[in-house]
Structures are given as structure tokens and as C-alpha cells.
Amino acid sequence: MQLSGRFGPFGGCFVSELLIPALEEMESAWLAAREDSAFKAELDDLLARWAGRPTPLYRAPALSDTIGCEVYLKREDLLHGGAHKTNNTIGQALLAKRMGRTQLIAETGAGQHGVATAMAGALLGLNVRVFMGAKDVARQQPNVRRMQLFGAEVIPVESGSRSLKDAINETLRYWTETVATSFYVFGTVAGPHPYPSIVKDFQRVIGEEIRADLQAELGRLPTAVMACVGGGSNAMGAFAEFVPHPEVRLIGVEPAGHGLETGQHGATLIAGRPGCVHGSISYLLQDDVGQVLEAHSISAGLDYPGVGPEHAWLKEQGRAQYVSATDNEALDALSWLCRNEGILPALESSHAVAAAMKTAGQWQAEDVLVINLSGRGDKDLAHAISAMDARGGVA
Numbered sequence: 516m517q518l519s520g521r522f523g524p525f526g527g528c529f530v531s532e533l534l535i536p537a538l539e540e541m542e543s544a545w546l547a548a549r550e551d552s553a554f555k556a557e558l559d560d561l562l563a564r565w566a567g568r569p570t571p572l573y574r575a576p577a578l579s580d581t582i583g584c585e586v587y588l589k590r591e592d593l594l595h596g597g598a599h600k601t602n603n604t605i606g607q608a609l610l611a612k613r614m615g616r617t618q619l620i621a622e623t624g625a626g627q628h629g630v631a632t633a634m635a636g637a638l639l640g641l642n643v644r645v646f647m648g649a650k651d652v653a654r655q656q657p658n659v660r661r662m663q664l665f666g667a668e669v670i671p672v673e674s675g676s677r678s679l680k681d682a683i684n685e686t687l688r689y690w691t692e693t694v695a696t697s698f699y700v701f702g703t704v705a706g707p708h709p710y711p712s713i714v715k716d717f718q719r720v721i722g723e724e725i726r727a728d729l730q731a732e733l734g735r736l737p738t739a740v741m742a743c744v745g746g747g748s749n750a751m752g753a754f755a756e757f758v759p760h761p762e763v764r765l766i767g768v769e770p771a772g773h774g775l776e777t778g779q780h781g782a783t784l785i786a787g788r789p790g791c792v793h794g795s796i797s798y799l800l801q802d803d804v805g806q807v808l809e810a811h812s813i814s815a816g817l818d819y820p821g822v823g824p825e826h827a828w829l830k831e832q833g834r835a836q837y838v839s840a841t842d843n844e845a846l847d848a849l850s851w852l853c854r855n856e857g858i859l860p861a862l863e864s865s866h867a868v869a870a871a872m873k874t875a876g877q878w879q880a881e882d883v884l885v886i887n888l889s890g891r892g893d894k895d896l897a898h899a900i901s902a903m904d905a906r907g908g909v910a
């Protein structure tokens with residue numbers, strides 16, 4: 516490798532020797548693509564005309580009143596596919612093509628990353644195979660159908676807990692057998708180097724647009740940027756542009772599930788410890804003997820026991836702060852945003868809105884708080900409504 520892929524003590528590349536050449540080739544291809552204006556032009560053109568970038572930065576009046584400062588929503592919910600994931604999958608699919616690969620492979624939990632990969636594969640004429648825990652295949656049928664509609668093959672994974680972490684292991688295993696023809700499209704800023712850096716690069720457009728829009732409208736940087744953290748890609752995308760500006764507060768929001776005290780949550784950075792999973796060192800939810808624990812959250816997209824290594828490093832340095840919101844708080848924020856701003860956010864993004872609402876009264880009126888609305892909530896409708904019914908109606 517040309518780069519270490521380290522973020523302080525975190526990150527790195529701990530995978531089977533069989534995969535090292537493929538990851539090295541990917542790193543070289545990515546370093547070259549970054550400098551290639553034709554690659555950037557093609558990516559930008561697809562992001563603009565196929566995916567709908569730039570997404571709006573919307574001043575949310577009701578949220579501003581309630582929180583007590585200028586609150587802006589970065590509308591990744593309006594991106595083609597319904598979430599920020601499209602930024603990453605188009606980028607990696609283009610990289611795969613540049614490397615002469617004919618097949619995209621991917622893991623998926625709730626199915627959103629699988630759908631985004633299937634869409635990118637269809638766009639660029641690449642074959643797509645998606646590995647998905649058998650438990651997830653059963654409970655995420657609409658996304659399974661959507662992937663199939665885009666021409667992807669969905670492979671149920673029966674090993675382990677039959678969920679996301681087993682799907683990742685299975686994808687890595689299949690990749691070792693097909694490295695010559697396959698490109699593994701990883702879904703977040705975790706995994707072995709170079710993925711945390713590649714995925715950040717493809718998501719950093721979020722923060723670049725936030726900065727340019729605020730500069731044009733207010734002539735300033737934001738006071739704070741907030742985003743939900745599953746693996747951490749939408750948050751890294753929103754943060755990256757501002758990391759070199761210490762005056763901008765960076766706040767990641769993890770899923771507290773039923774409550775941190777219950778142990779039923781997915782707050783990796785708050786309640787986890789450093790460890791090695793899926794090829795890199797980062798914070799991890801694990802028991803006393805180092806067994807990886809299952810994450811719990813009402814939002815399937817935040818249900819990951821690991822987190823990107825750069826977030827672990829931002830936390831250790833005190834550069835970013837990590838807070839949490841419970842399932843109930845996220846549901847409240849979802850229905851509040853529907854009623855007061857006419858926007859149905861994804862359950863994942865609702866965690867960021869909920870955490871922002873908990874800071875009401877702690878800001879100066881002229882402070883500018885940007886919340887990254889990572890996705891739209893149509894996919895969560897049935898789940899959110901039944902959860903609201905179960906606790907006795909809308910908040």
C-alpha cells in the first residue's frame with residue numbers, strides 16, 4: 516500500500532493475504548482517479564444529471580424557532596435513491612469500471628446499500644451480486660424486490676446471526692475467489708484501508724456543498740454540523756470539509772435504541788471499546804471476552820456494531836463529539852418534522868434531528884446549525900407507524 520490507512524491508532528488493513536493485492540490495486544486506481552479530470556467530470560456529470568446534485572440546503576423555520584438558532588437541513592433525502600448512499604455507489608462503480616471489473620459485489624443489511632449498488636450497476640452496465648443475511652432477506656422484502664428489479668442477484672447468507680456482519684464476512688470470502696473480475700462496493704467509511712478514505716472522498720461532496728451554500732447565503736461557516744452515525748459515511752461526508760476548521764463543532768449522533776442503560780442499542784463510540792472487525796481497528800460493541808455484540812436500533816441503517824476508524828480518531832482527539840438519541844426520541848422527531856416542516860425523514864436521519872432538538876436553548880440566536888438529513892423516510896413508513904401505534908399513537 517502507498518498509504519497506511521491509519522487514523523491515529525485506528526484503521527489499517529487486516530484482511531486475508533489473498534485480498535491484499537486487490538486492495539492495493541484499488542488504492543492505486545483511486546489515487547490516480549482522484550487526479551484525473553476526466554474521471555471527476557464523468558462522476559460530477561452523473562451526480563448532477565442522474566442523481567440530482569447539488570441537493571438543497573434548506574433553512575428550516577419551525578426547527579429554527581424550536582431550537583433557538585438558525586437551523587439548516589442538508590437535503591440528502593432528495594438525492595436519487597432517497598439517501599446519501601448513491602454518492603458512494605456511483606463513485607465506486609465508476610472506479611470498478613476504470614479498473615476493468617465486470618461485476619460489483621456488495622453486502623447489505625437493511626437493503627439500502629444493496630439497492631444503491633444495484634442502481635449504480637444498472638446505470639453503468641455492471642453485473643451485481645448482493646449478499647444479505649437471511650434474516651434481513653425475510654424482513655426487507657421490498658428492498659430485495661427493488662434490487663432484483665434493477666437486475667441484481669440477491670444471495671441470502673445463512674451463517675452466524677444471519678444479519679449484516681455475516682453478510683460482510685461472506686462478501687469478503689466470495690471476493691477472495693473472484694478478485695480478478697469483482698469489485699467489492701463497501702457501504703460505509705469502515706472496513707480495511709482504502710475503503711474508509713475512498714468512501715469519505717465520495718461523500719465529501721455533502722460538506723463541500725454545505726460550505727459553498729452557507730458562504731453564498733450568509734458569508735460564514737456553520738457553528739456546528741450534526742449527522743447520524745451508523746458506520747459513519749454520511750457524517751464523514753458532512754464533516755470532512757470542516758475538520759480543518761476547529762471553530763466548527765462536529766456532532767455525531769448514535770442510536771441509543773431502547774436506552775444506553777438497557778444494553779439494547781447501537782452506540783458504538785459511546786459504549787464500545789477499540790477492537791478489530793471487518794479488516795480495521797476501531798470502536799466496536801463487544802462483550803468482556805471480545806465477542807462482537809449485536810447492535811439494536813429502530814432504524815436498520817444504524818444497526819452496525821462497528822464504526823468508521825476516522826470517527827474513533829476524531830472522538831479520541833476531541834475534534835468531534837458523539838451523542839445519542841433513543842428509538843422513541845427518533846420517532847418523535849420523525850413525526851415532528853412531518854407536521855412542522857412537511858418533510859418525512861428516514862429513521863436514521865431522525866436521530867440527528869432528535870439530538871438537535873435536545874439542544875434547544877443552548878445556542879445563540881445567530882448560531883448556524885446544519886443537520887445532515889441523510890435520507891427520506893418513505894422506506895420506513897410501515898415500520899415507523901407500527902412502532903407509533905404500539906406505543907399509543909403519534910407523539
Ligand SMILES: *Cc1c(COP(=O)(O)O)cnc(C)c1O
Pocket residue numbers: 598599600627702703704743744745746747748749750816817861863864889890891
Ligand atoms: C445507511 C444509512 C445511514 C447510515 O449509514 P452511515 O454510513 O452512518 O451514513 C444513515 N442514514 C440513511 C438514510 C441511510 O440509508
